[in-house]
Amino acid sequence: MAENKEEDVNLGANKYRETQPLGTAAQTDKDYKEPPPAPLFEPGELSSWSFYRAGIAEFMATFLFLYITILTVMGLKRSDSLCSSVGIQGVAWAFGGMIFALVYCTAGISGGHINPAVTFGLFLARKLSLTRAVFYIVMQCLGAICGAGVVKGFMVGPYERLNGGANVVNPGYTKGDGLGAEIIGTFVLVYTVFSATDAKRSARDSHVPILAPLPIGFAVFLVHLATIPITGTGINPARSLGAAIIYNKDEAWNDHWIFWVGPFIGAALAAVYHQIIIRAIPFKSSRS
Numbered sequence: 001m002a003e004n005k006e007e008d009v010n011l012g013a014n015k016y017r018e019t020q021p022l023g024t025a026a027q028t029d030k031d032y033k034e035p036p037p038a039p040l041f042e043p044g045e046l047s048s049w050s051f052y053r054a055g056i057a058e059f060m061a062t063f064l065f066l067y068i069t070i071l072t073v074m075g076l077k078r079s080d081s082l083c084s085s086v087g088i089q090g091v092a093w094a095f096g097g098m099i100f101a102l103v104y105c106t107a108g109i110s111g112g113h114i115n116p117a118v119t120f121g122l123f124l125a126r127k128l129s130l131t132r133a134v135f136y137i138v139m140q141c142l143g144a145i146c147g148a149g150v151v152k153g154f155m156v157g158p159y160e161r162l163n164g165g166a167n168v169v170n171p172g173y174t175k176g177d178g179l180g181a182e183i184i185g186t187f188v189l190v191y192t193v194f195s196a197t198d199a200k201r202s203a204r205d206s207h208v209p210i211l212a213p214l215p216i217g218f219a220v221f222l223v224h225l226a227t228i229p230i231t232g233t234g235i236n237p238a239r240s241l242g243a244a245i246i247y248n249k250d251e252a253w254n255d256h257w258i259f260w261v262g263p264f265i266g267a268a269l270a271a272v273y274h275q276i277i278i279r280a281i282p283f284k285s286s287r288s
Contacts, residue, residue, distance in 0.1 A: 035199070037126030045131050054110035055135050059143040061102040061114045066147025066242050068098050070165035073232075074151065074158060092224035095233070100217025107212065111197075115236040116140055121190040121267035125275050137238070144242025152246050164247030167234045169255045178255060181230045182262025183269070185223040189235055190270035192219040200279070234259035235266070 045051040072094035076087070103112035111128070113119045116137040123133040152159040169178035196212040220235070227233045234240040240259035244252040 042129040059139040062143030096221025103213035117263035117267040124271040140238040144238040148246040166252035186263040186266025194274040
């Protein structure tokens with residue numbers, strides 16, 4: 001009798017272990033298959049209407065993004081005090097809120113990049129072809145130029161007087177400070193984009209509802225709160241280029257390289273971190 005009880009105890013100990021797998025170790029990949037990387041060049045896209053439709057969506061989204069956000073910045077700068085306007089928090093909400101709305105509207109058409117740095121990061125992760133990446137970046141820049149141009153058309157005098165929403169490294173900060181702020185800010189944004197749009201996470205964590213535009217927009221909001229005092233917050237080369245071209249004064253061009261180099265470095269670091277550390281893609285490929 002005692003022997004039978006001991007066998008039952010041993011059976012129970014083996015069947016019901018105290019140590020349970022935690023986190024991703026407790027989850028399976030049965031509902032997810034890793035998609036093949038996008039080809040570097042995909043000439044067939046050039047004959048597809050969906051390709052051009054996606055580019056038009058990126059143009060329109062970036063146009064609306066610049067229109068709303070630069071108008072908000074102009075309204076802030078025209079006010080006698082921060083208390084009589086939306087304030088820095090309001091500007092940050094305008095940028096983050098517009099990204100939330102526009103990513104939500106365009107995600108099903110173009111992926112809702114609205115930012116050359118995001119496009120660059122996703123290209124490095126082989127989420128889209130070079131053909132599409134270049135087309136998106138061109139359309140984003142054109143949309144940004146048109147959006148800033150419309151704002152200037154509405155208020156030529158104030159636009160010229162109030163720097164046109166152009167990104168510059170603010171007094172008291174060095175170019176290195178500005179570059180570092182742009183790198184880290186863009187890393188936060190692109191890392192959030194990768195995490196929020198990870199198809200494996202959606203399949204694995206199906207019990208957790210994920211609305212991708214919300215964390216992406218919130219990341220933009222938080223980065224703006226942190227870096228508006230330093231650079232006015234670029235983290236989007238198209239946004240910086242559109243404002244600089246329409247404003248077109250020396251101060252807008254002196255530090256302009258920071259708003260391309262910084263975001264592209266930040267996006268590359270985020271792509272590498274997500275693919276190698278978070279997803280461990282190269283290690284999975286080597287095992288297969």
